[in-house]
Amino acid sequence: MQGLAHVYGDNIDTDRIIPGKYTKTLDTASLAAHVLEDLDPAFKDNVKSGDILVAGDNFGCGSSREQAPIALKVAGVGVVIARYFARIFFRNAINIGLPVLEVPDHDIEPGDEVIVDLETGEVINCRTGKCFQATRLPKVMIDILQAGGLVAYLKENGTYQLEATPNL
Amino acid sequence: MTISEKILSKKVGRSVRAGELIITEVDGVMATDTTGPYAIKAFEEMGGGQVWDAARCALIIDHAAPAPNERIANLHSMMREFAREQGIRLFEIGEGICHQLMIEHQYVRPGDIFMGADSHTPTYGAIGAMACGVGSTDLAAVMKTGKIWLKVPETIRIICHGPLKAGVTAKDLILYLVGKISISGATYQAVEFKGSAFEEMTLASRMTITNMVAEMGGKTGFVHPKGLELDYEFEATYPDENAAYVQTLEFDVSGLEPQLSIPESPDQVENISPHEGQPIQYAFIGTCCNGRLEDLQAAAQILAGKKVANGVRFLIAPASRSVLLDAITDGTLQTLVAAGATVLNPGCGPCVGTHQGVPGNDEIVISAANRNFRGRMGNPNSNIYLAAPTTVAASAVEGKITHPKKYQ
Numbered sequence: 001m002q003g004l005a006h007v008y009g010d011n012i013d014t015d016r017i018i019p020g021k022y023t024k025t026l027d028t029a030s031l032a033a034h035v036l037e038d039l040d041p042a043f044k045d046n047v048k049s050g051d052i053l054v055a056g057d058n059f060g061c062g063s064s065r066e067q068a069p070i071a072l073k074v075a076g077v078g079v080v081i082a083r084y085f086a087r088i089f090f091r092n093a094i095n096i097g098l099p100v101l102e103v104p105d106h107d108i109e110p111g112d113e114v115i116v117d118l119e120t121g122e123v124i125n126c127r128t129g130k131c132f133q134a135t136r137l138p139k140v141m142i143d144i145l146q147a148g149g150l151v152a153y154l155k156e157n158g159t160y161q162l163e164a165t166p167n168l
Numbered sequence: 169m170t171i172s173e174k175i176l177s178k179k180v181g182r183s184v185r186a187g188e189l190i191i192t193e194v195d196g197v198m199a200t201d202t203t204g205p206y207a208i209k210a211f212e213e214m215g216g217g218q219v220w221d222a223a224r225c226a227l228i229i230d231h232a233a234p235a236p237n238e239r240i241a242n243l244h245s246m247m248r249e250f251a252r253e254q255g256i257r258l259f260e261i262g263e264g265i266c267h268q269l270m271i272e273h274q275y276v277r278p279g280d281i282f283m284g285a286d287s288h289t290p291t292y293g294a295i296g297a298m299a300c301g302v303g304s305t306d307l308a309a310v311m312k313t314g315k316i317w318l319k320v321p322e323t324i325r326i327i328c329h330g331p332l333k334a335g336v337t338a339k340d341l342i343l344y345l346v347g348k349i350s351i352s353g354a355t356y357q358a359v360e361f362k363g364s365a366f367e368e369m370t371l372a373s374r375m376t377i378t379n380m381v382a383e384m385g386g387k388t389g390f391v392h393p394k395g396l397e398l399d400y401e402f403e404a405t406y407p408d409e410n411a412a413y414v415q416t417l418e419f420d421v422s423g424l425e426p427q428l429s430i431p432e433s434p435d436q437v438e439n440i441s442p443h444e445g446q447p448i449q450y451a452f453i454g455t456c457c458n459g460r461l462e463d464l465q466a467a468a469q470i471l472a473g474k475k476v477a478n479g480v481r482f483l484i485a486p487a488s489r490s491v492l493l494d495a496i497t498d499g500t501l502q503t504l505v506a507a508g509a510t511v512l513n514p515g516c517g518p519c520v521g522t523h524q525g526v527p528g529n530d531e532i533v534i535s536a537a538n539r540n541f542r543g544r545m546g547n548p549n550s551n552i553y554l555a556a557p558t559t560v561a562a563s564a565v566e567g568k569i570t571h572p573k574k575y576q
Binding site: 011013015016019020021023024025038057058061062063064066070084086088091092095138149150151154155158162 | 209232243301355548
């Protein structure tokens with residue numbers, strides 16, 4: 001996938017991704033309408049389908065609210081890249097089918113066009129031509145992501161499959 | 169083995185070590201009115217049917233309770249209906265905060281593996297359970313299968329030599345430690361707290377400690393069980409002498425002063441001294457971090473015979489109905505209300521910014537909660553300081569941030 005990079009800093013917490021006051025709804029479009037509004041009020045209007053959110057350390061820290069990755073996904077974010085993620089956010093994103101990549105080192109700046117290969121974990125900055133490698137996900141997470149999320153994965157498999165994890 | 173390695177090994181029936189991916193059975197789950205509706209939706213989408221074990225599931229209406237609007241009222245109705253259909257215990261509005269209830273009602277016990285759809289679930293490590301926060305879909309999958317996949321966490325060991333000075337509390341200690349570890353310092357890891365500073369602590373204080381493992385990014389946390397007293401017999405899990413820790417940090421906390429987390433991240437922690445005199449408009453005691461009887465009693469001791477300062481509103485939300493009843497019975501509540509405090513129903517209160525007391529623009533809040541991220545209490549144009557209930561109470565009396573020793 002290829003998209004425009006929206007770049008933010010370290011420790012973007014879930015209250016910034018979607019404030020608690022907006023989380024009590026099953027209307028996911030209303031979550032997207034408030035995504036990141038206390039961090040960057042313009043984001044929700046600027047983001048286009050397939051755009052790439054880029055952050056620093058510990059993206060998604062704080063609450064366990066799955067509304068955070070849902071808000072990003074419904075707003076159009078195609079993939080989130082961070083140096084690393086807060087644990088619950090990381091699982092939640094994969095579980096709802098929002099790709100997340102841990103890329104410890106990159107040169108992406110706001111407005112860069114970025115190409116992401118989810119299969120290989122390669123991230124290419126079109127402006128500089130440089131290629132960066134994401135940390136490899138455990139196979140179970142790749143399987144969940146490829147199924148489109150944990151709901152689809154469990155419908156297919158019935159339970160978790162860890163046995164077939166030769167890459168670990 | 170560390171405490172989490174021991175608990176997980178026992179459950180899966182073989183010796184597992186940090187770094188391994190495992191599938192484990194789960195002893196209990198819970199979800200709240202923030203996470204429950206999405207968990208129910210995901211459960212239905214997974215094919216629905218009966219949950220794996222209704223007696224091991226709990227639903228709690230605490231985050232926006234009573235419902236402040238029709239949208240949330242309907243989400244509560246959805247939870248009630250699911251609970252009724254499934255035979256799951258639903259804790260109603262006013263019964264209390266999920267974490268307090270899980271321990272009070274023994275939904276979680278020492279040695280259990282517990283998944284809670286709330287980030288402060290590691291609180292249960294106060295009684296020696298391996299408890300992790302998860303999101304709604306993970307929770308739904310446990311309700312469906314009774315299992316979860318996990319990475320056995322590495323463990324950071326934190327040793328604190330005490331005792332704490334008189335008037336310095338578990339909250340001051342955990343704020344100090346969150347400041348040292350940082351908001352991300354324990355990401356993906358377990359934390360074990362050990363040492364004389366913890367051994368004399370009540371269960372309530374131990375819960376304050378493990379509660380804020382979430383603010384270190386931790387997956388789960390434990391206070392060593394030495395000195396732990398529960399109402400029932402239990403088998404304590406200690407780590408082995410030769411357990412492998414990813415890091416051991418040691419602190420002498422015998423001289424620790426009251427601590428403050430300054431806006432706008434819980435790990436921005438400083439001694440109270442440079443902030444004394446900072447005017448406040450709003451004081452709050454409650455939450456899964458500090459809404460227990462000893463917290464209300466500590467506040468009452470400071471407020472006895474005094475009044476909340478003009479221009480300050482002081483809100484109190486007991487962590488559970490049981491806490492509320494005890495505080496009524498022993499006179500704590502009378503003291504607090506006479507001093508000018510407003511008592512809310514047991515539940516999360518204004519902590520999450522959904523209802524019951526949103527701060528105004530440019531207002532300064534001093535709160536005994538665990539988070540002060542921008543916008544946390546519902547208004548991104550206000551600022552939140554986190555402190556011990558003692559500091560919150562003293563500050564409410566003075567209308568400015570105040571060292572509690574003045575009133576102790």
